[in-house]
Amino acid sequence: MDIKKYIESGILELFVLGQLSPEEENEVQAMQSKYIEIQREIHEISMGLEKYGKLKAIKAPPSVSKQLFENLPLKMFEQNSDSDMGNNLKSTSKSRWNLMSTLFALISLLGFSLFYIQKTENEKQK
């Protein structure tokens, strides 16, 4: 495989722009995991475009971030499905049960230790 020719074909630029077919995309991904030169080239193309994107930035109105952060918890909650919420409730009650069991085991262990120490002391006194 002629790596230089592959790089110069222009396919990597289209890959970064998301303009390849799924098959071509898989091919480029396989190539980049095989050849470090291709991986580096893709990174540099991306960084060049990122710089250009920032250069052409337009100030987003402050109202967008305000609305976004106000609505974010609500919208994220709305996007959970009912079954997810059901699972969340189940997992919450499950973790509570686990906590109770652990506390019960610790208290039992402590009680048993105190009982054992007291018994040993009594035997010594006898």
Added chain:
Amino acid sequence: MLYQHYSDALYGIILRILKRQGDSEEVLQAVFLKIWNNIESYNESKATLFTWMAQIARNAAIDKRRLKSFEMDNNTSTFNMTESELKTDERFSGIDIKSLIKDMPEKYRILIDKMFLEGYTQQEISDDLNIPLGTVKTRLRDAISQLRDQLKDEKHLLYMLFLM
């Protein structure tokens, strides 16, 4: 943090595609929600964080434009913001970055703007500019190469300034 760092660049892409402020604000919000909900599916071997987010922004804006065009019965006259109205944010435009655009031939700048910022496909560019598909590909590569060269120069300049 993510919002502060990338919102202006993503808004630049969205507004260039939609050319309508209200719709662009709505899409920017939707894009960030999508990013937050899908951040686990981000694959760093496939794209940098910014190019991944830019792809989401382009697709969302193009979908919105299609929907709006359909609603307006293909009347695109309301998508009427001009390039001068789409002013770039001066915070990012230092002297070196400005020279980057100034030195870039128009044929390259148009291509990057249309494909990266406005989401045109290579076929659409070929049809619009009446140039063969192969030329679009070669010209795109040349344009991005020039961007990368300028980026290297800028890094060297910053390094020299740092040493001084």
